[in-house]
Amino acid sequence: MKNRKINLDRPQVDSKEIQAGMNFGLVMTSYQVMSKPFYKSNWFFGTAGLASIGLIVGGTFAFQDPNESDKLLNEQLLSDAPPEVSTPENKLLAINTTGQPAELDNETVLTIPIQPKHDKIITPIDQTNENVISEEQISDVSEEQPKIDLLQTKNFSSMDLSPRINGKLHGDITREDLFDNKGITTGSDVSIIHFELHLIDGLGGKVFEEESNQLNQEMRTALTNLTKGETIYFENIKGKTSDGKVVRLNPLRYVLLN
Amino acid sequence: MPVNPIYHHTEDRLMQELQWIKRAKDDPRGFEPLYNKYYEQIFRYIYQRMDDKEMAHDITSQVFLKAMNNIQKYEYRGVPFASWLYRIAKSELYQSFRDEKATRTVNVDTVNLSEMIDEMEENFSEESRTALLNAIKELAEDEVQMIELRYFEKRSFKEIGDILEITENNAKVKAHRVIQKMKKLFNEIGYEK
Numbered sequence: 001m002k003n004r005k006i007n008l009d010r011p012q013v014d015s016k017e018i019q020a021g022m023n024f025g026l027v028m029t030s031y032q033v034m035s036k037p038f039y040k041s042n043w044f045f046g047t048a049g050l051a052s053i054g055l056i057v058g059g060t061f062a063f064q065d066p067n068e069s070d071k072l073l074n075e076q077l078l079s080d081a082p083p084e085v086s087t088p089e090n091k092l093l094a095i096n097t098t099g100q101p102a103e104l105d106n107e108t109v110l111t112i113p114i115q116p117k118h119d120k121i122i123t124p125i126d127q128t129n130e131n132v133i134s135e136e137q138i139s140d141v142s143e144e145q146p147k148i149d150l151l152q153t154k155n156f157s158s159m160d161l162s163p164r165i166n167g168k169l170h171g172d173i174t175r176e177d178l179f180d181n182k183g184i185t186t187g188s189d190v191s192i193i194h195f196e197l198h199l200i201d202g203l204g205g206k207v208f209e210e211e212s213n214q215l216n217q218e219m220r221t222a223l224t225n226l227t228k229g230e231t232i233y234f235e236n237i238k239g240k241t242s243d244g245k246v247v248r249l250n251p252l253r254y255v256l257l258n
Numbered sequence: 259m260p261v262n263p264i265y266h267h268t269e270d271r272l273m274q275e276l277q278w279i280k281r282a283k284d285d286p287r288g289f290e291p292l293y294n295k296y297y298e299q300i301f302r303y304i305y306q307r308m309d310d311k312e313m314a315h316d317i318t319s320q321v322f323l324k325a326m327n328n329i330q331k332y333e334y335r336g337v338p339f340a341s342w343l344y345r346i347a348k349s350e351l352y353q354s355f356r357d358e359k360a361t362r363t364v365n366v367d368t369v370n371l372s373e374m375i376d377e378m379e380e381n382f383s384e385e386s387r388t389a390l391l392n393a394i395k396e397l398a399e400d401e402v403q404m405i406e407l408r409y410f411e412k413r414s415f416k417e418i419g420d421i422l423e424i425t426e427n428n429a430k431v432k433a434h435r436v437i438q439k440m441k442k443l444f445n446e447i448g449y450e451k
Contacts, residue, residue, distance in 0.1 A: 004362040004402070005309065006391055013305060018298045021315040024290050030319075031286055031326050 160187025163195075163237050163249045173232070173254035178223060183213035190239035190247065198233035199226065223256075230256050275339050282329050289326050296340055297322070300347050306411065307351055308360040317354055321347045341420035348421065364394060364402060370410045377409075378441050386444075393443035401436045408433050 038044050162169055164187075166180040184192045192213035199206045199222055208219045215223070223232065234252035241247060281288030300321055305314035324346050332342060354360045371390055372382045380386050394402065407418045419429040 004364055004395070006394060007309065007363055007365045008391070009368055010365045013302070013311070015298060018301050021301070021318075022294070022297050023319070024293050027293065027319055027322050027326065028286065030323050034323070034327060035286075 161190055161239070161247065161249055162186060163192060163234070163239070163252055165234075165252065165254070168254070170253055171255070172257045174257045175223070178232070178254070178256075179215065179220065181214075183215065184234065184237065184252070185213065186239060186249070189242045190249070192237060192249075193240050193246070194236065194238040195234050196236045197222070198235050199223075200231065200233075226256050228256055228258055232256060272336075272338065276334055279329065279332060279334070279339060282326070283332075286326055286329075289322075289329065292325075292339060293322050296343055299340060300343055303344060303347055303411075304351055306365055306406065307363060308354075309363045310360055313354070313360050317347070317350050317360075321350050324350065337420050341417070344421040345423065364406065366391065366394070366410060374405075374409050374437075374440075377437060378444060380441075380444065389444050390440070393440045396443050397436070397439070401439065404429075404433050404436045405440075 163184050165173065165184055166177040166182065168177060184195055186192070194209070194211050195213070197208040197210070197215070197219050199208075206222065208216070208222065210216050210219065226232070232254045237249040237251060239247050239249050275292070278288065278291045282292060297318065301314060301318045304317050304321075305311060308314055308317075321343060325343055328346075332339075351360075355362050368387070371387055375382045375386050375390060378390075394405065397405065403422070404418070407413045407421065408415075413421075415426045415429040415433070418424075418433070419426045422429065424432070
């Protein structure tokens, strides 16, 4: 840059003249015009980025198939099953929800049906009674005898063992339904031989026992004295199968409607 | 050579300046004390190198605007804030020369020329003054800068080092080399032109 001009003894500028040219307000205005708008700042990008991630994550969960979690739960339940239940080498029980015998590697094992509402569970009530099947007996049989024999003799899957009154399994019930002449019945050939009526009033609980499927007079009187909205419990219900075996059935619970 | 008292601060003044800088980083309006303190220095530095007063004011404002925009990047390194402003001013000044908005001008005082001639161990006369001006025309830009800072603006080597981003010793060495070169030019071509 040699095309420079040389000034000799140029008059000095006065300080006041320089200060007269000062204008911080103008610089400030220019600064505000030049300063970055919010959408170009790091704050904007940070906030927008976080919001986007939140939307993606939220959207993923919101639009997920609700059955997916049920499937996962089922898979987990199956995987959590103890090895002696599902492994055919151990020759023990395999459980499915259809009540059909399970085929595992061409080997048939004993299948006990499991109902989701637990209203078909068979529970032995008397360990000394020869007619009642205990879990130990089932295990012994399954270990000692070919399983196919047991399956042929015990077809539990066709039984509806849920007790009911006038067709009602639970929930609200009218006095008319309650005093129905059929008493407590099941959907199968299991006949009710024993039940208890539990009533809870202000003085505490009261239990009535009956060795049939019909309400006795004492029970009817107690039920007649109940008021609308009270809860009625039928507990310790025992039934007898056609081949003479005693089984314990699910309890019943109703709310009096009138 | 007396030093520039505005540039060479005491520790207390440096700390006060740091407070202003911190405030300016939080709020641009906090820059005002720095603007008021250094405007004249920066204006004089710019106007010393050009001929247009209005343009000098414009460039000075541009320097402060740039400083405000970049104040977040400023790091205190134990030197006055002015050195940072001088570096921005130098950059803006040479940009205006490249854009041909202003003409590069070297403003020389006769008093300063006589001091230079003394340093070159020559006798001051009308001829020697002309020879020196001719020699200045032949110098490279960075050499002219050194002459301006050291002999025309009477800045210390420390300050020159801060402005040119070199060490104090390096500034001394460069200044010495420029004087030697001028001596040579003075004798070779100075009297011819």
